[in-house]
Amino acid sequence: MTYPHQPEHxxxxxxHGVQRDKLSEYEGWLEKLKADSARFAGYESVNVLRPVxxxxxxxxxxxxxxxxxxxxxIQSDQRETREATLANLLNGRExxxxxxxx
Numbered sequence: 583m584t585y586p587h588q589p590e591h592x593x594x595x596x597x598h599g600v601q602r603d604k605l606s607e608y609e610g611w612l613e614k615l616k617a618d619s620a621r622f623a624g625y626e627s628v629n630v631l632r633p634v635x636x637x638x639x640x641x642x643x644x645x646x647x648x649x650x651x652x653x654x655x656i657q658s659d660q661r662e663t664r665e666a667t668l669a670n671l672l673n674g675r676e677x678x679x680x681x682x683x684x
Contacts, residue, residue: 591626592649593681594656596642599673605638608671611664612642618660619644624651638673652680 600608616628624647631641646652655661668676 591645591647591682592652594644594646594652595679595681596644597677598640598642598668598671600633600638600640600671601673602638604671608640611668611671612640615642615644615664618658618664619655621660622646622651622655622658624648625655649680 598608612630619625619628626645626647627643628645629643631643633639644652644655646655665676
């Protein structure tokens with residue numbers, strides 16, 4: 583569905599604090615996330631902002647062409663499966679927001 587004032591794309595901004603001893607496992611998780619999301623209609627890209635200076639905070643930008651396609655991926659079985667393996671890698675909860683200007 584198209585909306586009259588729909589942006590050209592929408593980005594899901596995900597922030598994860600990763601356990602220091604799980605960084606390599608998390609990197610593997612990211613690769614699977616990238617491959618999974620690329621299979622969905624409207625997928626545009628995944629960009630990863632990796633931690634610097636000894637930090638363990640990752641920011642993942644998942645971009646789709648519109649909100650309907652983004653929701654298709656968010657609500658998918660593939661994402662649910664991926665999310666189920668995430669909890670034991672993090673130092674807390676996942677933070678998510680949607681942005682039209684990212």
